[in-house]
Amino acid sequence: MRYSIFSVLRQALAGNRGWAPAWREPEPKRHYDVVIVGGGGHGLATAYYLARVHGVRNVAVLEKNYVGSGNVGRNTTIIRSNYLLPGNIPFYEWSLKLWEGLEQELNYNAMVSQRGVLNLFHTEAQRDLFVRRGNSMRMHGVDAELLDVAGVRRIAPFLDFDNARFPIRGGLLQARGGTVRHDAVAWGYARAADRLGVDVIQQCEVTGIRVEAGAAVGLETTRGYIGAGRIGLACAGNSSRVAALAGLRLPIESHVLQAFVSEGLKPVIPGVITFGAGHFYVSQSDKGGLVFGGDIDGYNSYAQRGNLPTVEDVCEGGMALMPFLGRVRLLRSWGGIMDMSMDGSPIIDRTPVGRLYLNAGWCYGGFKATPASGWCFAHLLARDEPHAVARAYRLDRFAEGRLVDEKGQGPFPNRH
Numbered sequence: 443m444r445y446s447i448f449s450v451l452r453q454a455l456a457g458n459r460g461w462a463p464a465w466r467e468p469e470p471k472r473h474y475d476v477v478i479v480g481g482g483g484h485g486l487a488t489a490y491y492l493a494r495v496h497g498v499r500n501v502a503v504l505e506k507n508y509v510g511s512g513n514v515g516r517n518t519t520i521i522r523s524n525y526l527l528p529g530n531i532p533f534y535e536w537s538l539k540l541w542e543g544l545e546q547e548l549n550y551n552a553m554v555s556q557r558g559v560l561n562l563f564h565t566e567a568q569r570d571l572f573v574r575r576g577n578s579m580r581m582h583g584v585d586a587e588l589l590d591v592a593g594v595r596r597i598a599p600f601l602d603f604d605n606a607r608f609p610i611r612g613g614l615l616q617a618r619g620g621t622v623r624h625d626a627v628a629w630g631y632a633r634a635a636d637r638l639g640v641d642v643i644q645q646c647e648v649t650g651i652r653v654e655a656g657a658a659v660g661l662e663t664t665r666g667y668i669g670a671g672r673i674g675l676a677c678a679g680n681s682s683r684v685a686a687l688a689g690l691r692l693p694i695e696s697h698v699l700q701a702f703v704s705e706g707l708k709p710v711i712p713g714v715i716t717f718g719a720g721h722f723y724v725s726q727s728d729k730g731g732l733v734f735g736g737d738i739d740g741y742n743s744y745a746q747r748g749n750l751p752t753v754e755d756v757c758e759g760g761m762a763l764m765p766f767l768g769r770v771r772l773l774r775s776w777g778g779i780m781d782m783s784m785d786g787s788p789i790i791d792r793t794p795v796g797r798l799y800l801n802a803g804w805c806y807g808g809f810k811a812t813p814a815s816g817w818c819f820a821h822l823l824a825r826d827e828p829h830a831v832a833r834a835y836r837l838d839r840f841a842e843g844r845l846v847d848e849k850g851q852g853p854f855p856n857r858h
């Protein structure tokens with residue numbers, strides 16, 4: 443069923459009784475050409491592009507829970523391509539370009555809103571870093587604009603500009619950045635993949651990876667054994683646990699990241715704003731809630747819930763930047779498990795096990811990467827060679843010292 447203004451009107455007149463389910467609930471087949479483990483944004487996008495771009499349609503996505511139950515439905519919805527390093531910029535810019543046409547392509551309203559991402563700076567040294575980043579972006583053909591204090595004040599007059607400790611000196615704006623309704627991305631890709639023949643199988647946990655003569659041949663699941671020509675792992679925070687089923691130890695640690703939503707307010711925050719003197723970022727949803735977050739919790743965990751010291755830390759950062767936050771009531775908070783890699787950059791590559799491929803290490807920036815990640819992982823699975831914009835995301839870079847350390851933090855996953 444195609445969605446359009448006419449189908450909405452038709453259904454409204456018919457009492458909304460004629461909507462078809464967005465995707466099927468198929469029984470698993472005994473064998474697929476490709477099986478993707480993980481029905482988050484990346485796994486579903488991969489399946490969709492496998493079918494749409496490469497014509498590989500005998501594909502299943504296995505999700506242990508329900509579609510959208512992982513980080514794809516838990517993030518703070520920010521998309522951007524304001525990266526510094528040559529290994530990263532082309533990949534994230536390709537993702538932003540795919541976001542720009544995604545809703546038409548999927549025939550699904552994902553509320554892609556290019557309302558701008560503004561990174562504030564508070565010292566002269568930080569200004570230099572942001573100038574460098576902006577120049578790097580522009581050299582790659584990506585939009586970037588350096589704002590002085592007056593420029594920031596025009597966009598966000600409610601900020602605390604004269605905070606003695608963290609005076610605002612300006613900001614780097616990417617006007618094409620913004621937000622996307624996160625769970626609609628999972629639903630849109632699931633529906634579009636299903637329409638191309640992909641089996642999206644929910645409540646199907648992978649419990650084992652069968653390896654014969656050095657190559658993966660199938661998966662043990664809670665719904666029986668499923669054979670596979672190729673297997674792609676896209677399990678985000680659970681990547682290490684699932685890869686361990688094939689005897690692999692990944693350069694990844696899992697940490698909790700929390701997010702927060704306030705009560706609904708009248709429109710006040712025009713785009714995404716990030717604090718440069720602490721870790722705090724905020725936007726406002728179309729319903730009016732302020733959506734914000736900050737640092738990861740800092741200890742390893744597979745629990746999808748966080749702790750109170752981090753709540754306090756994030757709120758303190760927010761108060762230092764915009765004191766009016768102190769009068770706003772917090773409505774909800776939640777946590778997701780982040781797959782933090784050793785250099786803060788992802789992995790889209792083959793593994794030492796034959797026919798087993800890995801998509802992981804997204805840290806807390808993987809939502810914006812969803813379309814390009816799916817595009818590049820599909821390319822790798824279909825052709826057995828990396829896509830040009832994802833060439834830097836090799837697994838062996840950690841052994842060979844060719845890191846893609848965007849933040850320059852070194853091998854400390856909890857700092858990226």
Ligand SMILES: Cc1cc2nc3c(=O)[nH]c(=O)nc-3n(C[C@H](O)[C@H](O)[C@H](O)COP(=O)(O)OP(=O)(O)OC[C@H]3O[C@@H](n4cnc5c(N)ncnc54)[C@H](O)[C@@H]3O)c2cc1C
Nearest residue numbers: 480482483484506512513514517518520648778808809810
């Ligand atoms: C609080 C928070 C805020 C964030 N904010 C942003 C942001 O603003 N911008 C941004 O770019 N990124 C953000 N991120 C990061 C982003 O959400 C993730 O990097 C990205 O969603 C990960 O990819 P995914 O969507 O495929 O993950 P997921 O949705 O987690 O998908 C992985 C799936 O694998 C499934 N799975 C795991 N093990 C198995 C198994 N054994 N068998 C079958 N299935 C299995 C899981 O159930 C899960 O559904 C944020 C994350 C969090 C938690």
